[in-house]
Amino acid sequence: MATQIEETLKRIQTSDGVIGFVIINSVGIPIKSNLDDAMAVRYAGLVQQLIATSMVVIKKGDPTDKLTYFRLRTKHNEIIYISGLKQGTIAV
Amino acid sequence: MATQIEETLKRIQTSDGVIGFVIINSVGIPIKSNLDDAMAVRYAGLVQQLIATSMVVIKKGDPTDKLTYFRLRTKHNEIIYISGLKQGTIAV
Numbered sequence: 001m002a003t004q005i006e007e008t009l010k011r012i013q014t015s016d017g018v019i020g021f022v023i024i025n026s027v028g029i030p031i032k033s034n035l036d037d038a039m040a041v042r043y044a045g046l047v048q049q050l051i052a053t054s055m056v057v058i059k060k061g062d063p064t065d066k067l068t069y070f071r072l073r074t075k076h077n078e079i080i081y082i083s084g085l086k087q088g089t090i091a092v
Numbered sequence: 093m094a095t096q097i098e099e100t101l102k103r104i105q106t107s108d109g110v111i112g113f114v115i116i117n118s119v120g121i122p123i124k125s126n127l128d129d130a131m132a133v134r135y136a137g138l139v140q141q142l143i144a145t146s147m148v149v150i151k152k153g154d155p156t157d158k159l160t161y162f163r164l165r166t167k168h169n170e171i172i173y174i175s176g177l178k179q180g181t182i183a184v
Contacts, residue, residue, distance in 0.1 A: 046149040053145040057138040058166050065166045073161040074150050 009034075012091050017078075022090040024048075031087065047081050047090050101126075104183050109170075114182040116140075123179065139173050139182050 012021045013034055020035040028048040033040035051067060058065045072079045080091045104113045105126055112127040120140040125132035143159060150157045164171045172183045 042153075046152065049145055049149055050142075053141055054164055057141055057164070057171075058169070060138065061134075062166075062168055065168045067164070067166050069163075069165040071161075071163040072146055072149070072159070074154075074157045074159050076154055076157045077150070079149075 012089075015091075019092045021092075022047075024088045024090065026086055026088075028088075035092075043079070043090055043092055047079065047088070050079075051081070051083075051088075104181075107183075111184045113184075114139075116180045116182065118178055118180075120180075127184075135171070135182055135184055139171065139180070142171075143173070143175075143180075 009021060009023075009032075012018060020039070021033060022030050022035060022040045022043050023032040024044045024047070025031050028044050028051070030037075030040040030044045035043070050070065050072065054067050054070060058067055066083075068083050070081050077092065082089045082091075101113060101124075104110060112125060112131070114122050114125040114127060114132045114135050116136045116139070117123050120136050120143075122129075122132040122136045127135070142162065142164065146159050146162060150159055158175075160175050162173050169184065174181045174183075
């Protein structure tokens with residue numbers, strides 16, 4: 001299982017244009033990243049804000065619904081968030 | 093030009109799994125939709141919240157950056173927002 005995760009992370013890291021990844025726990029704390037700590041904490045914090053707003057938006061429509069993924073693209077950047085059971089994965 | 097927009101909207105509407113679209117002006121007011129008014133206003137409001145949080149997140153990273161697109165996927169739904177010069181297009 002561990003090698004499978006390592007391989008997946010390697011694939012994310014080596015994908016074209018990807019700066020890095022951050023794995024966050026269920027409360028948004030970075031637990032693994034190839035970015036420096038300050039950058040990992042910053043992206044984790046930014047994504048937490050987006051997750052919080054997304055949850056408000058989603059629950060208004062359907063209280064049983066759950067966020068699984070979001071992708072935010074800007075002129076200069078892109079943030080992808082994939083929600084897992086206990087962790088979440090951020091790619092930037 | 094108008095027929096091109098109509099064709100694009102038709103394509104969005106007839107895409108698999110798409111419930112509908114909402115075109116919003118620069119302040120988030122629905123100006124065209126195939127959904128009923130209440131639904132269009134609700135989605136426009138939800139997307140405005142996501143846009144507002146996204147802008148905060150983006151501007152923290154790079155004040156010159158600008159949101160162009162986001163995609164929010166949940167267990168039961170999906171919201172796609174594409175930012176245009178004067179309008180924004182929402183597909184659900």
